[in-house]
Amino acid sequence: MRYIGNKENLLDKIHQVMQSKNIQGNSFFDFFAGTTSVSRFFKKLNYQIFSSDLLYFSYVLQKAYVSNNEVLNFEKVINKINFQSTSLFTSPLRIIVEYLNQIEPIEGFISQNYTPFGTSDLKIPRMYYSNENGKIIDAIRQKIEHWKTENLINENEYFILLACLIETVPFYANISGVYAAFQKKWDPRAVKKMILRPVEFVVNNKENFTYNENSTELLNQVEADIFYLDPPYNQRQYAPNYHLLETIAKYDNPIIKGVGGLRDYQNQKSKFCNATTAIQELNKIAKEGKFKTLILSYNSEGIMKQENIISALEKYGKVELVEFEYLRFKSNSNGERITKKFIQEQLYILQKYA
Numbered sequence: 001m002r003y004i005g006n007k008e009n010l011l012d013k014i015h016q017v018m019q020s021k022n023i024q025g026n027s028f029f030d031f032f033a034g035t036t037s038v039s040r041f042f043k044k045l046n047y048q049i050f051s052s053d054l055l056y057f058s059y060v061l062q063k064a065y066v067s068n069n070e071v072l073n074f075e076k077v078i079n080k081i082n083f084q085s086t087s088l089f090t091s092p093l094r095i096i097v098e099y100l101n102q103i104e105p106i107e108g109f110i111s112q113n114y115t116p117f118g119t120s121d122l123k124i125p126r127m128y129y130s131n132e133n134g135k136i137i138d139a140i141r142q143k144i145e146h147w148k149t150e151n152l153i154n155e156n157e158y159f160i161l162l163a164c165l166i167e168t169v170p171f172y173a174n175i176s177g178v179y180a181a182f183q184k185k186w187d188p189r190a191v192k193k194m195i196l197r198p199v200e201f202v203v204n205n206k207e208n209f210t211y212n213e214n215s216t217e218l219l220n221q222v223e224a225d226i227f228y229l230d231p232p233y234n235q236r237q238y239a240p241n242y243h244l245l246e247t248i249a250k251y252d253n254p255i256i257k258g259v260g261g262l263r264d265y266q267n268q269k270s271k272f273c274n275a276t277t278a279i280q281e282l283n284k285i286a287k288e289g290k291f292k293t294l295i296l297s298y299n300s301e302g303i304m305k306q307e308n309i310i311s312a313l314e315k316y317g318k319v320e321l322v323e324f325e326y327l328r329f330k331s332n333s334n335g336e337r338i339t340k341k342f343i344q345e346q347l348y349i350l351q352k353y354a
């Protein structure tokens with residue numbers, strides 16, 4: 001998924017660094033889980049995973065990829081819908097996804113608030129989704145909720161289906177990267193009819209735990225060999241930038257405001273978006289966290305200064321800094337011009353004193 005700070009392309013590098021520094025363990029706490037790309041990578045390496053994020057849409061992905069630990073058969077709902085798949089050899093999840101791809105689009109919170117059809121009375125009608133895709137999202141989202149209420153799917157099946165929706169909707173969003181604003185002209189991607197995509201099942205033989213919390217509040221509860229910290233690195237809060245994923249995941253009819261139709265995010269503000277409070281939080285995590293090794297992913301453009309990070313960490317153990325260059329692509333606000341820039345990715349490694 002396209003997400004600010006997604007570490008998908010850096011995972012091999014991070015793992016190589018861990019191996020070269022002989023960092024070992026059986027358990028891994030993905031402290032700022034986001035898209036869960038880090039959790040999934042280490043789950044596949046058979047670590048026991050703990051993960052958390054302030055955002056609920058991330059929790060949906062965590063429940064689907066991290067805590068669910070089996071390939072699900074959707075037995076009850078498949079029996080109920082009595083649907084013939086067009087392909088001979090297919091999985092239960094693919095049957096359900098195929099079924100959801102042919103249900104009738106209907107009106108709901110997304111089409112009423114984030115498409116031109118539903119917002120024609122506004123001075124600037126919202127163009128996040130095409131009229132058709134807004135109704136497709138509503139139809140699929142309501143069907144998943146209905147199946148859950150009717151007990152036709154269990155909790156894991158529910159989160160797997162929500163994850164399919166959350167992973168699919170960004171491909172059709174008429175935005176230039178984040179959801180704080182929509183584009184004023186239709187992107188060709190956004191006018192294609194939305195087709196739901198199945199997610200992968202990630203299975204290991206450990207019990208894995210997921211949370212939708214401020215991770216600093218979990219320091220008493222979670223103990224793991226490795227704490228991996230990938231916090232926001234500038235003042236921009238994640239919640240307003242991904243408000244629409246949050247609303248599709250929660251589907252809670254929130255009060256929304258402004259041109260972009262943002263939901264309230266007072267309870268989802270991160271202390272890592274302010275240089276002073278970020279260092280205080282880092283210090284608390286290093287001090288109180290129950291880990292052997294803490295790895296902090298950061299970069300040369302972050303708001304916490306290198307010397308402050310090192311002095312916060314070195315009170316609690318041996319600190320090393322590994323830096324490598326990373327080519328970042330950045331699009332401008334209307335998504336037309338892409339600039340390339342090398343930045344220094346940094347891994348601060350703290351081996352805690354016993």
Ligand SMILES: C[S@@+](CC[C@H](N)C(=O)[O-])C[C@H]1O[C@@H](n2cnc3c(N)ncnc32)[C@H](O)[C@@H]1O
Binds near residue numbers: 007
């Ligand atoms: C840089 S992103 C993480 C990206 C993630 N590693 C990935 O690969 O997708 C930072 C994440 O931290 C979350 N976050 C910020 N402060 C948090 C806190 N105190 N507790 C839990 N999550 C937090 C944000 O919601 C965001 O998803």
